[in-house]
Amino acid sequence: MNEALRNANRRLTIKLLLLVAAATGFAFALVPFYDLLCKVTGLNGKTGGAVQIAQASQADTARWVTVEFTSTVMPGMSWEFRPVQTRMRVHPGEITRISYLARNPTNQALAGQAVPSVSPGWAAQHFNKIECFCFQRQVLQPGEVKEMPLVFQVSPELPAEVQEISLSYALFPVSG
C-alpha cells in the first residue's frame, strides 16, 4: 500500500475508533439519564427523595384520594413486613402519617432496604414523602419488632382523574 492510502486508512480507522469510544460513553451516560428520566416522568413509579413541605399548604378538602399500601418481601429476606393499614382516604395537600410493621424472627441481626414504587407511574411525581423508613437501610436485632413511620402528602396538583394510588414497598436483604 502506498503512503497516501495508508495514511487515509489510518485516519479513518482512528475516527471510527472514536465513534466506538463515543458509543461506549453513551451506554454509560444512559445510566444517569435513565434515572433522571424516571424521576422527572415517574416512569417505573419511581418516587423522589425527602420533600420539605410548608405546613401552610392547603388541604383540598373537597376531594378524596384513596391510597393503598402493599408490601413484598424479596427472595432471601426473612423479615415479616406489612403495613399497619392497607388503605386510607386522604385529601390532596393533607399531611398523613402511616407506618409499616417489621419483625425479625431469626436469631441474628439483619439489615433490609425497602424500595418504593407508585402505581399508576405517572402519579408518582405527585406523591411526596416527607419522612420515610425507605430513605435509609433498617437494621433489626434478633426477634426485634419495629414500627417504621412514613409521612407523606399527595400533591394538590395530582390530576383529577386519579382517584386511587397504590404504594408498594419491596423489601430487599442488604448484606453487611
Add this chain to the structure above:
Amino acid sequence: MTQAITAVAHDQHEHPPAGIMRWLTTTNHKDLGILYMSFGAIMFFIGGVLIMAVRAELLFPGLQLLSPGMYNQLFTLHALIMVFGAIMPFATGLNNYLIPLMIGAPDMALPRVNNWGFWILPFAALLLLIPFFLQFSGIGSGASGLGWVMHNTSLDLQGGIGVDFAIFAIHLLGLSSISGAINVVVTVLNMRAPGMALMKMPLFVWAWLITAFMLILAMPVFSAAATMLLTDRHFGTHFFDAANGGDPILLQHLIWFFGHPEVYIVLLPVWGLIPHILATFSRKPVYGYRAQVYALWAICFLSFIVWSHHMLTSGLPLAAEVYFMYSTMAISIPTSVLVFCWLGAIWRGAMTFETPMLFALGFVAHFGMGALTGLILPDVAVNAQYHNSYVIVSHFHYTFFGGGIFGMLAALYYWLPKFTGRMFDEKLGRLHFWLTVISFNMTFIPQWFAGLDGMPRHIADYALRFSTMNFISSVGAFLLGLSQLLLVYIVFKCVRSGPKATGQVWEGAQGLEFTLPSPPPYHTFETPPAVK
C-alpha cells in the same frame, strides 16, 4: 490511486507459507474469509447439537433427560453460539472473501487487524463452552443459563462462574465484531477501484457497510451492559441492584438497545446478497437498486429507536408503549420496499431453479412469514398474550433461520463454485433444500399453535395439552439437524471431486467477482479493474 493499488503487493508473500502456519499467520482476505466461514459452520453444528438435546427433552411432557438448570444452560448456549458464533462469523467470512472482489480492491484495508479479529473467535467460543464442561467434573455450576440477552432471572439468582465466562466471551466477541466492522468501513470507503462510485457498489457491499456502522454503534452498548453486570456481581456497584438504588429494568433497556439493532446486524448482510442471486437466476438486472439502498439505511436508523417493543409487559407508561408500537410497525415500510424489490427482481424473469435460487426463494417466503408475524407482535394489546410464549420463539426462528440461515445457505451455494473452483452436486443440493424446508416448517409451525395456546418459553416442562405440538416439533427438529449433515457431504464432495467451474459459474451472473477465474488466484486486483 492507480499506482497505489498496483504497488500494494510489496510487503506480501507471493505464495503463502505451507501447512498450519498459512492459516495462523494469514492476512489474505480470501484465507480469512474461508476461516471465518468454516468457524461459523462448525459453530452452527455445535449450536445445533445443543438444541437437539433441548428438543429431546421437549419430545414428551415431564422431565426425562435434563434438569431445569441444564435445560437453561443448553438453550442459552444455543442462542449465543448461533447468533455470535455461527451467523455473524459466517456473514463476516462472506464479506472478507467477497467485498474486495466486488469493489476491485486487492485486499481488506487492515489485513493484520483482520487476522487478529478472527483468531479471537475460537477463544471466545471456548470461554462460552468451558464452564458447561467443567460442571461435569464438579467445578462451578455450569454455563450461563440466563438466555442470550442475560436478563431472565433476578440478580440474586445469576450465580455461577458461567455468567462471568459468558460476560468475558461477550467482550471478546465484541472486540472481534468491532474490529471487523471498522475494517469493512475503511475498505469500502477508501479502497474501491477507480470508477466504483458509492451508488455503483453491489448491494451486498452496501448492506455490509450499513451493518458495520450498526455494529460500531450497538456492540459497545452490549459490552458496556455486560461490564456493568460484571461490576455489579463482583465489585460492589449497583447499576441493576434495586436494593441499593439500581434498576433491573435498566439492564433490559441497555441490552435491548443493542439487541434490536443486533437483529438487523444478522439480517442486513443477507438482505444484501439475496438480490444478487435473484437477479442472476432471473436473467435480469437488480431491481430497484436505489430504493433498496435507501430502505437499508432507513431500517438501520429505525432499528435504534424501537428497542422497548421487547419490553412491552415491563410496566412502561401507555404513551411509551404506543410510541414503540408505531415506530416498530414503521419498520415494515422499508422492509416491504425490500420484499417488493425482490419480487420485482424475479417478475417476468427467465427463471431457473438451481439450488442457490431455491434457497433464495425459500428465504423470501420464510422471511416474509417471520416479518408479517413481527408486524403483529408490537401491537400493545396482543403483545400481552404473546410475550414470552412460543409465538416469539417461532417468530424469531422464521426470521433468523428462515431468513438468516436460508439466505446464507443460498449465498454458500451461489459462491461455493467461485471459492472452490468446482461445482457441487446439484441433485443433492436440491434434496438438501427440500429436506430443510419441510423439516424447518415441521419444527416451527407447531410452535405457533402451542404459543397461541399459551405455552411459555424457557421452561423445561409443559402442560399436557401441548404434547402433540411438541412431539411434531421435536421430530421436525431432529430431521432439520440431520438434513444439515447432507450439506457437509455436499461441500466435501464439491471440494474433492466436483466438475470444474467456469469463471462466470452461473449463466446470468454479474459482478466483478465473476470476471475472475474460479477459484480466484491468491492475489487479485493488484491492478484495479476497469469499472464501467
